[in-house]
Amino acid sequence: MAVPGRRCLTRPSPRQGQLDLLFFGPGITVPTVSDTSGSIPGATTTGANRLIVIVGAGDDDADTPITGAVNSSLASISSARANAETSLGNDGGVTVFDGQKSSAGGYGATTLTYTGATTKGMMTIALKPRDPTYAQSAYRFFENDDSTQVGAIMTAVQDATTSLVFAAQAFRLRMLLHIGLDLLSLNGENFKLQFVGKGTGTCDSPSGGTPSIYTDINGATIIAYNNNITPGDNQALTATTTDPTHNGDTIVNQSYEEANNFTNSVARIPSGYDGKWDFSLKDNGADTDAFYCFRVVTSGNVPLTAYNVYPEIKTSAAASISLSLSTTTVFFGDLAPGVPNIVSATTSVDVTGASNGYYLSVKRDSATSTVTMTTERNTSFPDFTAWDPTANGNAGNATSTIADITGKFAFRIQNASTTSNYSTTWWGSNDIDGTAKYAGFPTASQKIMDCSACTSGITFTAIKYRIDSSLTQKNGAYDGNLTFTALVNP
Numbered sequence: 001m002a003v004p005g006r007r008c009l010t011r012p013s014p015r016q017g018q019l020d021l022l023f024f025g026p027g028i029t030v031p032t033v034s035d036t037s038g039s040i041p042g043a044t045t046t047g048a049n050r051l052i053v054i055v056g057a058g059d060d061d062a063d064t065p066i067t068g069a070v071n072s073s074l075a076s077i078s079s080a081r082a083n084a085e086t087s088l089g090n091d092g093g094v095t096v097f098d099g100q101k102s103s104a105g106g107y108g109a110t111t112l113t114y115t116g117a118t119t120k121g122m123m124t125i126a127l128k129p130r131d132p133t134y135a136q137s138a139y140r141f142f143e144n145d146d147s148t149q150v151g152a153i154m155t156a157v158q159d160a161t162t163s164l165v166f167a168a169q170a171f172r173l174r175m176l177l178h179i180g181l182d183l184l185s186l187n188g189e190n191f192k193l194q195f196v197g198k199g200t201g202t203c204d205s206p207s208g209g210t211p212s213i214y215t216d217i218n219g220a221t222i223i224a225y226n227n228n229i230t231p232g233d234n235q236a237l238t239a240t241t242t243d244p245t246h247n248g249d250t251i252v253n254q255s256y257e258e259a260n261n262f263t264n265s266v267a268r269i270p271s272g273y274d275g276k277w278d279f280s281l282k283d284n285g286a287d288t289d290a291f292y293c294f295r296v297v298t299s300g301n302v303p304l305t306a307y308n309v310y311p312e313i314k315t316s317a318a319a320s321i322s323l324s325l326s327t328t329t330v331f332f333g334d335l336a337p338g339v340p341n342i343v344s345a346t347t348s349v350d351v352t353g354a355s356n357g358y359y360l361s362v363k364r365d366s367a368t369s370t371v372t373m374t375t376e377r378n379t380s381f382p383d384f385t386a387w388d389p390t391a392n393g394n395a396g397n398a399t400s401t402i403a404d405i406t407g408k409f410a411f412r413i414q415n416a417s418t419t420s421n422y423s424t425t426w427w428g429s430n431d432i433d434g435t436a437k438y439a440g441f442p443t444a445s446q447k448i449m450d451c452s453a454c455t456s457g458i459t460f461t462a463i464k465y466r467i468d469s470s471l472t473q474k475n476g477a478y479d480g481n482l483t484f485t486a487l488v489n490p
Contacts, residue, residue, distance in 0.1 A: 030121045038066075038112040040122045042073065047104050049185055053125040054097040054110055058118030061085040065093030066112050073107035074099030101126070132188070133180035133305040136296055137274055138244035141313065144170035146228045148256045149238040150278065158244040161291075161312040166355040166455045167319060170226045170282040173311055174237075176246050176274040177296060180305070184269040190299035192216055192260035193279055195223045195292050203293035203310035210287060214295055216260055217281070223292055223313075224284035225258050233258040236266050237278040249274045256280065261299045288318045288353070316353040323360075323486040324348045332467055338406075340468040346417060349486045350458045356489035357452040360420070360461055362387075362411075363483050364441040370409050371480035381467070381478050384410040387439035389426065389447050396426040398437035407470035410438040413448055417462035421451035431464075438466060445485055452489060 077099040085093035140158040143151030154162040197209020256278045269275045294311040326346040364370040369380035391397035428437040
C-alpha cells in the first residue's frame with residue numbers, strides 16, 4: 001500500500017506484541033473512489049486475545065484525516081492512536097486505531113470516516129500478545145484430605161522429596177508456576193501434569209525407570225489422579241499457611257485438580273507472579289521403593305521455559321510384617337476349684353507399607369481342647385464356646401456372663417495396653433468382669449483384632465487368659481499350644 005505524500009510516522013503500539021498475520025486480500029483494500037467513507041473487509045485471527053490495528057490513509061493533509069472507526073465485531077475500539085499528515089508532494093495523511101478480539105475466529109468489516117473526500121488505502125493487522133514464560137518454581141507434598149483443603153505436610157520444608165508410607169497411598173501435590181515476561185490472561189493457557197520413573201538418572205534426564213519418558217497422568221496410570229468424594233475437579237483450591245512460596249512473589253491461587261488438562265480458570269496471573277495449583281494423586285500400582293518425578297507441560301506437549309524444581313516422591317517399600325510375643329510360655333500355676341487363674345500376655349506387631357493395616361488371628365493346635373493332661377492326652381480341659389467373629393452379624397459370640405465360663409478355659413482381648421484396635425463390639429466396652437466379654441479358642445484360625453489404620457509402625461494387642469477348674473476336673477499337669485498369626489489386610 002502506498003501512502004500519499006513522503007512523510008512517515010511510526011509510534012509504538014500501546015501494547016507490546018508480535019505480528020501474527022498481515023491480512024492481504026480481505027484485510028487490505030485500496031479503493032479508487034474518492035469519498036469520505038472507507039470499508040476494510042473482515043478477516044480471521046488464528047488465536048485468542050488479538051489486538052487489531054486499524055490503519056487508514058488518504059490524499060488529505062487535514063490535521064485529523066480520519067475521525068472515527070467502527071466495527072461491531074471488535075471490543076474497545078480506541079480513538080486515534082496516531083495522526084500524521086503532510087502537504088508535500090501530493091499531500092496525504094494516515095490515522096491509526098485499534099480494537100480487541102478476545103477469541104480466535106473471524107471479524108467483520110471496519111468502517112472509517114474521513115474528514116474529506118479522498119482516495120484511500122486501508123488495512124487491519126492482528127497482533128498477538130508476547131508469549132508468557134513459565135517456570136516450575138516451587139512445590140510441597142501433603143497428605144490427602146477429602147476437600148479443596150490439604151491434609152498434614154509430608155515434608156518439614158518445601159521443595160523436598162517425600163516418601164509414601166504404604167502402597168496405594170493418596171497424596172496431594174501443590175505446585176507453583178512462575179509467570180514471566182507478560183501476564184497470563186484468564187484461561188490463557190492449557191497445561192497438563194506428567195510423571196516419569198526417575199530410574200538411575202535425574203528428574204531432568206531420567207533413565208531406566210517406568211515409565212521411561214514423561215507421561216500424561218490420568219486415572220489409570222501407575223501414578224494416577226485420585227478422585228476424592230467431596231470436591232469436584234477444577235474447583236478453587238483452599239490455601240493454607242504451609243503452602244509453597246517463591247522468593248516473596250505474589251501467589252495467585254488457582255484450582256484443585258483431579259484430571260488433566262488444567263488452566264488458570266480462577267484468575268489471571270500478572271507477570272512476576274506465581275500461580276498455584278493443587279493436584280490430587282495416588283500410588284496406583286507403582287513399583288515399590290522407586291522414585292518418580294513430576295513436571296507440567298502445555299496441553300500441546302510443549303515443555304515450560306524452565307524447570308527450577310521437580311517434585312519427586314519415593315514409593316513405599318513392599319509391605320512387611322513381623323510378630324513377636326511378650327512370652328512364649330503362659331504359666332498358670334496350681335489351680336484351685338472355683339478360683340479362676342488369670343494371666344496376661346502381649347503380642348507386638350511391626351508393620352511397614354500396609355495400605356489397609358493388618359489383622360491378628362489365633363487358633364488352638366489341638367482339636368480336642370486347648371490344653372490336655374500332659375500324661376494322659378485323652379484327658380482334656382473344657383473350653384468355652386469357640387470364638388467366631390462372624391457370628392451374630394459379625395458382632396462375634398463372646399459372652400460377658402461369668403457363669404458361662406466358670407469351669408472352662410477362655411480368653412479375651414484387653415482394652416488396657418492394646419494400642420492396635422480394641423473392638424468394643426467383640427470384647428466389651430471395658431475390662432471389668434460383667435462387661436468384659438470372653439470366648440474360647442477356636443480350632444481354625446480366627447480374627448481377634450483387625451486394625452485397618454495400622455499401616456506402619458509397632459502396635460500391641462494385650463490378651464487375657466482365664467482358666468477356672470471345676471471340682472470334677474482330674475488332677476494333673478496340663479499343657480497345650482496356641483498359634484497366633486499377623487497378616488497384612490488385602
